[in-house]
Amino acid sequence: xxxxxxxxxxxKLFQPKPSYFFNSLKAFFVGGFICAVGQALQNLYxxxxxxxxxxxxQMVLGTFILLATLLTGMGVYDKIGQFAxxxxxxxxxxxxxxxxxAAIEHRxxxxxxxxxxxxxxxxGAVIVYSVVIAYILxxxxxxxxxxx
Amino acid sequence: MKLVGKQTWIFENEVYLQxxxxxxxxxxxxxxxxxxxxxxxxxLYCGEDTWELAERRLMKEAVQICLTKAKLEINDxxxxxxxxxxxxxxxxxxxxxxxxxxFLCMFGACSxxxxxxxxxxxxxxxxxxxxxxxxxxxxxxxxxxxxxxxTEFGGQKPKSATFTVTGAGAALVSREKSLFRITAATxxxxxxxxxxxxxxxxxxxxxxxxxxxxxxxxxxxxxxxxYDFIVTGDLSGVGSPILRELLREEGYDLADKHRDxxxxxxxxxxxxxxxxxxxxxxxxxxxxxxxxxxxxxxxRKIFVVATGALLSPTMMRQNESIPAIAHGVxxxxxxxxx
Numbered sequence: 001x002x003x004x005x006x007x008x009x010x011x012k013l014f015q016p017k018p019s020y021f022f023n024s025l026k027a028f029f030v031g032g033f034i035c036a037v038g039q040a041l042q043n044l045y046x047x048x049x050x051x052x053x054x055x056x057x058q059m060v061l062g063t064f065i066l067l068a069t070l071l072t073g074m075g076v077y078d079k080i081g082q083f084a085x086x087x088x089x090x091x092x093x094x095x096x097x098x099x100x101x102a103a104i105e106h107r108x109x110x111x112x113x114x115x116x117x118x119x120x121x122x123x124g125a126v127i128v129y130s131v132v133i134a135y136i137l138x139x140x141x142x143x144x145x146x147x148x
Numbered sequence: 149m150k151l152v153g154k155q156t157w158i159f160e161n162e163v164y165l166q167x168x169x170x171x172x173x174x175x176x177x178x179x180x181x182x183x184x185x186x187x188x189x190x191x192l193y194c195g196e197d198t199w200e201l202a203e204r205r206l207m208k209e210a211v212q213i214c215l216t217k218a219k220l221e222i223n224d225x226x227x228x229x230x231x232x233x234x235x236x237x238x239x240x241x242x243x244x245x246x247x248x249x250x251f252l253c254m255f256g257a258c259s260x261x262x263x264x265x266x267x268x269x270x271x272x273x274x275x276x277x278x279x280x281x282x283x284x285x286x287x288x289x290x291x292x293x294x295x296x297x298x299t300e301f302g303g304q305k306p307k308s309a310t311f312t313v314t315g316a317g318a319a320l321v322s323r324e325k326s327l328f329r330i331t332a333a334t335x336x337x338x339x340x341x342x343x344x345x346x347x348x349x350x351x352x353x354x355x356x357x358x359x360x361x362x363x364x365x366x367x368x369x370x371x372x373x374x375y376d377f378i379v380t381g382d383l384s385g386v387g388s389p390i391l392r393e394l395l396r397e398e399g400y401d402l403a404d405k406h407r408d409x410x411x412x413x414x415x416x417x418x419x420x421x422x423x424x425x426x427x428x429x430x431x432x433x434x435x436x437x438x439x440x441x442x443x444x445x446x447x448r449k450i451f452v453v454a455t456g457a458l459l460s461p462t463m464m465r466q467n468e469s470i471p472a473i474a475h476g477v478x479x480x481x482x483x484x485x486x
Contacts, residue, residue, distance in 0.1 A: 003397060
């Protein structure tokens with residue numbers, strides 16, 4: 001059979017296969033490293049500043065957002081992202097990167113119509129679905145806790 | 149009749165590519181052809197405040213140098229044809245603002261370089277103009293922002309993705325004798341084989357390139373053996389073998405005659421995924437590198453086929469497939485003339 005007759009299928013032979021195994025491995029280790037650093041920071045904040053665990057957790061998130069934003073501005077985070085894939089995209093650092101990168105990108109269009117209105121271009125979907133899913137889970141949780 | 153077969157123009161009057169110029173960004177400068185470009189920038193901003201201005205600067209410089217090489221001023225030009233990748237072709241339109249001669253803006257995505265060159269040659273051959281200037285540009289960051297994600301966004305790209313060339317190429321077409329004669333052009337049809345992945349444009353464009361090249365051979369009753377090189381614009385590492393296979397099935401064996409500008413412009417260790425793409429890719433490699441090879445006598449006759457993926461992010465989100473087009477121009481080295 002000719003390539004042109006069943007192109008969509010046959011062309012797959014020519015397309016490079018993503019290395020799922022190595023990509024997963026890299027994502028696992030980078031994502032795991034970020035989480036381990038988070039845990040270490042949390043312990044540190046609790047020890048040094050004698051904070052309550054919930055406050056320390058907020059501070060860890062704040063630290064990560066700051067770091068990821070700085071790395072994005074320095075042009076490093078996209079390189080980490082290309083290497084680690086989901087490992088650096090899924091943690092809160094990825095969320096911060098999506099906001100910061102969009103803000104930097106649209107800086108040339110002004111502070112209001114550029115930065116502010118485009119900042120959530122990538123992250124907007126994450127926020128919308130986080131809220132929707134939190135709502136649904138909240139309802140389920142409420143139903144179960146009142147019924148049983 | 150200057151139309152031969154279905155889609156090919158033969159330029160009966162002598163039409164020449166009188167002069168050409170190129171300007172490129174940092175990654176292209178570091179590439180294997182880096183020394184062959186007229187202007188090179190070490191920074192993506194090219195000394196400007198925004199990437200859009202940087203792209204415009206590249207096009208302006210290419211145009212200016214092209215005119216200087218031809219020892220002409222903009223007022224000596226009858227028509228200016230240009231295009232780029234950005235919405236409303238802003239780079240071309242804003243560049244044309246600074247070169248006030250009759251202007252036709254053209255869009256053929258990454259096929260624009262040969263689209264403008266073919267039309268320019270037709271205008272000159274048909275006595276509609278004495279001198280026509282053509283220009284195309286693309287910029288990695290402006291294209292990323294328009295077609296993909298913010299430049300600094302940390303998403304992962306697959307190996308089949310291409311890397312948009314930062315650069316611009318300009319060429320002047322006239323009756324003035326030069327080393328490079330434009331002898332024919334084949335205008336492509338929009339071809340869509342139902343590919344949906346904008347991060348694999350090579351596979352989407354290969355059938356368009358195959359269609360134009362096959363038609364060219366049929367119209368002119370030629371074969372790959374009649375050319376030193378069949379050069380494609382930006383099929384990259386994925387699309388190039390697909391093109392060769394598609395043409396082999398049609399009975400045309402390109403064998404070692406095929407080259408792809410997207411593979412010529414970068415080294416394999418430059419982290420450019422499957423290779424270069426963008427309007428500038430075919431323009432800077434053809435005007436910067438291939439013409440020099442013709443000048444040296446290494447190439448006598450080449451068929452340059454610029455390939456364009458006619459997608460938009462909106463159409464991709466509406467689950468449309470990627471239409472593609474390819475236009476080709478035949479360039480021949482003229483012996484002993486300069």
